[in-house]
Amino acid sequence: MGRAGLIVIDMLNTYEHDDAEALVASVRTALPGVTALLERARAAGAPVVYVNDNFGRWRSHHGEILQTALSGPRADLVEPIAPDEESLFVVKARHSVFYETPLAYLLKQLDVRRVVLCGQVTEQCVLYSALDAHIRHLDVVVATDAVAHIDTELADAALRMMERNMAAELRLSGDISFQEARSA
Amino acid sequence: MGRAGLIVIDMLNTYEHDDAEALVASVRTALPGVTALLERARAAGAPVVYVNDNFGRWRSHHGEILQTALSGPRADLVEPIAPDEESLFVVKARHSVFYETPLAYLLKQLDVRRVVLCGQVTEQCVLYSALDAHIRHLDVVVATDAVAHIDTELADAALRMMERNMAAELRLSGDISFQEARSA
């Protein structure tokens, strides 16, 4: 039947781009949800995959990207969700976590059929990733209290689009069980 | 520099699916915009490409799909925008006009770098197609009075997403010149 995996989108960020200010406030609100999901997924032995932009640094690896983010002014938004020794990594160019990345291949290898999405930005990469997961016949869960946005109205619309048109389940992080998903 | 092409999305429709009622009213409103774009594009000699679902009828060709749509209860929504002898056709499965279709290849052959999107559904296929066009480095124009929606609020949000996050120009059909685009 396949199992569930947690996809952590673009959370290794220095927050120095445009729109960062609005985003930072929302990320602060979403952090407890993301950390709760990380704990639950790790406790259940479910795969955790960080998918992240590399900010055009095609030489840097995830350790360096993490260090850059931790050295920045917003280390408090990065430290709580930092990858552990078991975390997996996929670099994306931009847009969806699936577009021109090996994520679909990795999930197939891990027998993951159900992806739990958290991270940023709700009305951008999270939305595009939900669409691409749905097109690829994966079940999609979006943790509504663990995603961060820039524009509140667009984010609300994005969540409704995911639920209505991409068959995504919208759930609070506290209601997402990776065990349940695994046995489903 | 490349030229402009008109993409007519899913307008060959029998309107017998769920959500058809809300859609029909919006299509009626969008019809004059679509017909105006067809006239302008044809007058300018710009390529017109109909990209359409085949409703799972993998034996049917576009002529049959057109006949089916013209034989249905909503022929009045199909007749005004029926393809002419020069129109091109691409069948899509579902979702975006680019996903697993030869549209990108066809546009490359035609030297089209700027796509004008019209048709349905604003907050679904039009939105996904704008994203996929932007990812593929095409310039995107959305004719705001020539797209039809099911959910007004989601459609408005979709248009804002396209403008804000996918670099799409939102224009009225009367302000879209295929000549201008060609020389750009």
Place this chain on the structure above:
Amino acid sequence: MGRAGLIVIDMLNTYEHDDAEALVASVRTALPGVTALLERARAAGAPVVYVNDNFGRWRSHHGEILQTALSGPRADLVEPIAPDEESLFVVKARHSVFYETPLAYLLKQLDVRRVVLCGQVTEQCVLYSALDAHIRHLDVVVATDAVAHIDTELADAALRMMERNMAAELRLSGDISFQEARSA
């Protein structure tokens, strides 16, 4: 478990392109294999999908492409393998039958997990299609007496590549049972 489907590659052809002469002789040899596969697949109720170039005629549908091929000087190579009323069609741009076509989507809908490839050209589209099917986790069977080539040595190498590096089974058409495949 999924079932088997027959993929007929580029057999609707006018044989007027470069290299046609070498190809024609090989197609003549492959014709009995293709017709045998068509009979077996049809008798077993297995899906038969013709995937064909449209020669840049983006207005033409498969009926017109068939008529063009039947009106040409090589109608004898087309008539025996002409599609019947149940055959399905997918237009491809060029290259593989999967690249920027909805074939993967169609096969998923049909629950086809095992594709039997026949047609032309062994060392080109058949090879690329076997690779793309393998990448997409489909089982691949190549009917060695039902594929046609331009260059004998490259075709032999292509068949060995498919077997060795793409996990393809090489079989004679007489040894391919669509019933067997369906129950597998």
Place this chain on the structure above:
Amino acid sequence: MGRAGLIVIDMLNTYEHDDAEALVASVRTALPGVTALLERARAAGAPVVYVNDNFGRWRSHHGEILQTALSGPRADLVEPIAPDEESLFVVKARHSVFYETPLAYLLKQLDVRRVVLCGQVTEQCVLYSALDAHIRHLDVVVATDAVAHIDTELADAALRMMERNMAAELRLSGDISFQEARSA
């Protein structure tokens, strides 16, 4: 017009897989060609992109993959072609360097229109990568003395396929000028 880039395929290898023995001999022969290309590309300021399997180690980054390869029994095949401080990296899953990787996006950003391919395995990943580059409208050069194979006959056939059917130029590394390509 775009410029040329050097793509180094799967050269960070521990050579512990099946077929490694045949491959090792061929890699030894190809090494001078690869190092010559690296020197020329670096001297010309052309981008050098290493595209490499990660052997299923989705936690490891390129530095670790390099260390693993340098710690293995075949360090002599890795040390001469080790990346320098300017080298770029893309991780691939398997198959082509383009399939589900961000390489096309990276090349677009770098304005690279002409890719020079070297590395391994001629009749597998090099062949598939040439096909995918050709499909994506990139010019392809294969450095015939800087690619390594497992099966001599299949490798020869693969090179002929690339030249004949994928519009690839076959050249000796000594005849490939990145300056020339840049100004082309």
